[in-house]
Amino acid sequence: MSFFNPSSVKNLSCVGLDPDPNRLPAHITGDPEGVLLFLKEVIQSTSAYCVAYKPNFAFFEALGPEGAQVLLETIRFIPDDQLIIGDAKRGDIGNTAKAYATAVFEQMGCDAITVSPYMGVESLSPFLAYPDKWTISLALTSNPGSNDFQRLPLSQGGFLWEYVMESCMSASDADHLMFVVGGHIPMISAGSVKLPQNISLLVPGFGAQNGSLKAVADHGFNSKCGILANVSRAILYASPEIDFAEKAAEVAHEYQLEMKELLQSHNLIL
Amino acid sequence: MSFFNPSSVKNLSCVGLDPDPNRLPAHITGDPEGVLLFLKEVIQSTSAYCVAYKPNFAFFEALGPEGAQVLLETIRFIPDDQLIIGDAKRGDIGNTAKAYATAVFEQMGCDAITVSPYMGVESLSPFLAYPDKWTISLALTSNPGSNDFQRLPLSQGGFLWEYVMESCMSASDADHLMFVVGGHIPMISAGSVKLPQNISLLVPGFGAQNGSLKAVADHGFNSKCGILANVSRAILYASPEIDFAEKAAEVAHEYQLEMKELLQSHNLIL
Numbered sequence: 001m002s003f004f005n006p007s008s009v010k011n012l013s014c015v016g017l018d019p020d021p022n023r024l025p026a027h028i029t030g031d032p033e034g035v036l037l038f039l040k041e042v043i044q045s046t047s048a049y050c051v052a053y054k055p056n057f058a059f060f061e062a063l064g065p066e067g068a069q070v071l072l073e074t075i076r077f078i079p080d081d082q083l084i085i086g087d088a089k090r091g092d093i094g095n096t097a098k099a100y101a102t103a104v105f106e107q108m109g110c111d112a113i114t115v116s117p118y119m120g121v122e123s124l125s126p127f128l129a130y131p132d133k134w135t136i137s138l139a140l141t142s143n144p145g146s147n148d149f150q151r152l153p154l155s156q157g158g159f160l161w162e163y164v165m166e167s168c169m170s171a172s173d174a175d176h177l178m179f180v181v182g183g184h185i186p187m188i189s190a191g192s193v194k195l196p197q198n199i200s201l202l203v204p205g206f207g208a209q210n211g212s213l214k215a216v217a218d219h220g221f222n223s224k225c226g227i228l229a230n231v232s233r234a235i236l237y238a239s240p241e242i243d244f245a246e247k248a249a250e251v252a253h254e255y256q257l258e259m260k261e262l263l264q265s266h267n268l269i270l
Numbered sequence: 271m272s273f274f275n276p277s278s279v280k281n282l283s284c285v286g287l288d289p290d291p292n293r294l295p296a297h298i299t300g301d302p303e304g305v306l307l308f309l310k311e312v313i314q315s316t317s318a319y320c321v322a323y324k325p326n327f328a329f330f331e332a333l334g335p336e337g338a339q340v341l342l343e344t345i346r347f348i349p350d351d352q353l354i355i356g357d358a359k360r361g362d363i364g365n366t367a368k369a370y371a372t373a374v375f376e377q378m379g380c381d382a383i384t385v386s387p388y389m390g391v392e393s394l395s396p397f398l399a400y401p402d403k404w405t406i407s408l409a410l411t412s413n414p415g416s417n418d419f420q421r422l423p424l425s426q427g428g429f430l431w432e433y434v435m436e437s438c439m440s441a442s443d444a445d446h447l448m449f450v451v452g453g454h455i456p457m458i459s460a461g462s463v464k465l466p467q468n469i470s471l472l473v474p475g476f477g478a479q480n481g482s483l484k485a486v487a488d489h490g491f492n493s494k495c496g497i498l499a500n501v502s503r504a505i506l507y508a509s510p511e512i513d514f515a516e517k518a519a520e521v522a523h524e525y526q527l528e529m530k531e532l533l534q535s536h537n538l539i540l
Contacts, residue, residue: 099288
């Protein structure tokens with residue numbers, strides 16, 4: 001299974017859906033109906049420029065119990081040829097992780113889920129058990145707090161995030177497992193961190209977080225591209241006016257063109 | 271703020287609500303209505319024997335979008351004098367964590383939330399910012415996977431889980447922050463791990479996971495008790511028959527009596 005098909009894909013970008021009721025255009029209400037309307041318009045206008053959508057579960061849950069229905073309807077509205085990543089950062093013991101897998105893969109119909117590895121490889125297994133789904137584990141994230149634990153040097157050598165990747169990779173393969181690695185991390189931009197060449201990365205940190213797509217491409221591309229670059233707020237909130245969907249499409253298009261150019265310059269697509 | 275009041279409390283146990291539709295008594299349907307009915311009966315029959323309930327969000331989310339409403343109604347049914355712990359293991363960057371805090375504390379009305387610290391202390395801050403709520407971070411969990419990362423020795427000395435506790439404690443205080451530390455961990459039972467004396471622990475691993483309440487009490491009690499012992503499956507699924515609520519109460523009562531005895535033998539209550 002791969003989300004990268006060089007013959008058909010002209011970009012590898014992902015649009016993050018983080019609907020904050022306080023940041024919707026003024027003419028759209030911040031209630032569940034308004035949020036759904038907003039997201040449908042954004043999806044409709046941007047789907048030509050991306051290969052994946054990443055609904056961030058927190059923002060739907062913050063709407064209250066109705067948020068779950070808004071999430072489901074948003075997911076159902078996303079075109080079939082897009083990868084749907086449930087950005088849920090779940091992570092718990094076996095029987096609980098299994099319930100989360102049921103929730104995100106079966107009930108919500110996501111193709112992929114983000115997970116948090118603190119409770120060990122075991123906590124990923126119920127997700128990895130789905131042959132047609134992707135599990136995307138946190139590894140080295142793009143927030144300042146990633147310094148606190150992820151970059152701790154271990155007695156055995158290396159950093160925690162590297163060992164997390166290595167351990168999780170030993171329990172799965174590149175067709176089912178990806179990792180979250182932040183896009184604006186200086187070590188990556190400088191090429192001083194070796195990214196795995198056999199596995200794909202979901203890379204947030206562009207747009208609002210100022211990551212450089214070029215730096216990540218230069219150091220992170222592998223023979224199958226290996227990079228799914230996520231932009232959330234810079235696309236969603238491109239305009240606070242009635243033209244929000246149009247402006248969202250413009251920004252998504254810019255990222256698509258930049259990504260296409262990078263893929264071409266690395267001879268990954270024609 | 272404290273959940274421990276020696277004059278009124280005769281036990282410190284927590285009942286975990288992990289409603290698995292496949293394990294409900296035969297006469298109760300596994301749909302959202304059946305799950306709600308089941309949980310209401312369990313809560314009604316056990317509330318005399320515990321001080322807290324811990325709904326496990328995964329099992330509600332696995333019911334589909336309706337699960338969110340079942341969760342809300344379950345929480346509303348829990349008596350006011352009980353601490354309600356949203357067992358959600360959330361953990362994400364600042365603006366997303368803030369949305370999760372809105373969801374769990376404001377929309378669902380929980381008094382506490384479990385969080386996963388992999389993304390750093392920053393990922394706990396939006397929860398800790400609520401003056402009347404508890405944040406309960408994973409530290410050393412009771413599952414086999416806790417060996418994978420939590421117990422890794424760090425270059426700087428100590429284990430990851432110890433450093434996680436220390437770092438999070440530096441950002442808060444014992445009135446707002448607790449940690450999850452597993453109850454059947456041999457190092458704890460043997461007293462070879464020093465548990466913090468100034469902070470409280472949520473301790474799972476009893477019941478189905480066979481932890482020893484006495485071992486944890488002997489090594490984990492502090493002057494304010496400091497231990498909230500959780501039992502989930504052993505109480506919820508005490509009987510698959512029509513007497514499930516009665517049997518759940520019996521098991522909860524046994525734990526309450528054991529806990530009371532331990533609190534008395536440690537001179538924490540009369």
